[in-house]
Amino acid sequence: MQDTLNKMQEQALGAISAALDRAELEAVRIRFFGKKGELTAVMRQMGALSAEQRPVVGALANDIRSSIESALSQAAEKLEAEEAAERLCAEAMDITLPGVKPTIGHRHPMSLVLSQVKHIFLGMGFTIAEGPEVETTYYCFDALNTGQDHPARDMQDTFYFDAETILRTQTSSVQIRAMEKSKPPIRLISPGRVYRKDKIDATHSPMFHQVEGLAVDEGITMADLKGTLQTLMEGLYGKGVKLRFRPHHFPYTEPSAEVDLECFACRGKGCPMCKQEGFIEMLGAGMVHPEVLRRCGIDPEIYSGFAFGVGVERLTLMRYNINDMRLLFENDVRFLRQFV
Ligand code: DAH
Numbered sequence: 001m002q003d004t005l006n007k008m009q010e011q012a013l014g015a016i017s018a019a020l021d022r023a024e025l026e027a028v029r030i031r032f033f034g035k036k037g038e039l040t041a042v043m044r045q046m047g048a049l050s051a052e053q054r055p056v057v058g059a060l061a062n063d064i065r066s067s068i069e070s071a072l073s074q075a076a077e078k079l080e081a082e083e084a085a086e087r088l089c090a091e092a093m094d095i096t097l098p099g100v101k102p103t104i105g106h107r108h109p110m111s112l113v114l115s116q117v118k119h120i121f122l123g124m125g126f127t128i129a130e131g132p133e134v135e136t137t138y139y140c141f142d143a144l145n146t147g148q149d150h151p152a153r154d155m156q157d158t159f160y161f162d163a164e165t166i167l168r169t170q171t172s173s174v175q176i177r178a179m180e181k182s183k184p185p186i187r188l189i190s191p192g193r194v195y196r197k198d199k200i201d202a203t204h205s206p207m208f209h210q211v212e213g214l215a216v217d218e219g220i221t222m223a224d225l226k227g228t229l230q231t232l233m234e235g236l237y238g239k240g241v242k243l244r245f246r247p248h249h250f251p252y253t254e255p256s257a258e259v260d261l262e263c264f265a266c267r268g269k270g271c272p273m274c275k276q277e278g279f280i281e282m283l284g285a286g287m288v289h290p291e292v293l294r295r296c297g298i299d300p301e302i303y304s305g306f307a308f309g310v311g312v313e314r315l316t317l318m319r320y321n322i323n324d325m326r327l328l329f330e331n332d333v334r335f336l337r338q339f340v
Helices: 002-018 022-033 038-048 053-091 109-123 173-181 222-237 290-295 312-320 333-339
Strands: 134-136 160-162 165-167 186-195 207-217 243-250 253-262 279-288 304-311
Touching: 002 022, 002 038, 002 053, 022 038, 022 053, 038 053, 109 186, 109 207, 109 222, 109 312, 109 333, 173 186, 173 207, 173 290, 207 222, 207 279, 207 312, 222 243, 222 253, 222 279, 222 304, 222 312, 243 279, 279 290, 279 312, 304 312
Parallel strands: none
Antiparallel strands: 134 165, 160 165, 186 207, 207 304, 243 253, 253 279, 279 304
């Protein structure tokens, strides 16, 4: 029996060291220690031995058992470590590979220009007012001195919901809403969308954006208007830009002016960019008509004010030297990406 045991030990240790993975190791364990295992069978026969042999064989069997057990557990540890190392290798990240760059959006060029405009006016003590895009004809026309039969109304007779409700054609309506609500001193700008029946081309769109400006106080003069607009244009286009005020007519200002900016392409000499004018038309402005003030409950004998309205698309085209307004609306990222 001792021989059998010794042989068994030899076979077991051999099988253990030959096991390639933990499943094979488990098979070895079962082969010797399982219910029908070889060593289990030998142990069962122990009772049949003589009283002298039993402790000797018993001791040997126990030794062999524990030597196989410890070989099993050592081999298990070793295999486990190898498997873990293999797993680590397989799952390892190559940190030298270039990463996937997240695509981060950025602001639209008009949004960039508008925030510059806001910044410039906030710096001069203006606040920002808002008004509705669906507007009444009263705020859009009548209160601005543009009665039912006024010829200036034709150009802007556009998108009606009913006889008195319209998509606003100009942000000037916000002037009236603001003057009805608050009394002088008033200093505000109001950016927003406006709508006209214009056909789409390089300089027109049925929807575009304006920034309205209004200042009402005692002693406001045309000089304040000129200084304010000069500050705006210098803020956007750089120190020393030249503005030209041309007499014009708007029903809600007296006097009225159209304001041009010296062409930066030719510096006033005349070129295709400014259609040989030397200047490019930028905005409308003037001194608030006394009748408009009176209608809003502000005494024109005490107060005066200036107002202006400027197109944000126009400001943006000039700011970035873009030659077609449609580019601003088409949302082609190859174009937009240039204005980060
Ligand atoms: N509302 C005019 C337009 O849409 C622009 C304008 C002109 C606004 C004179 C004003 C102003 O406030 O005083 O063409």
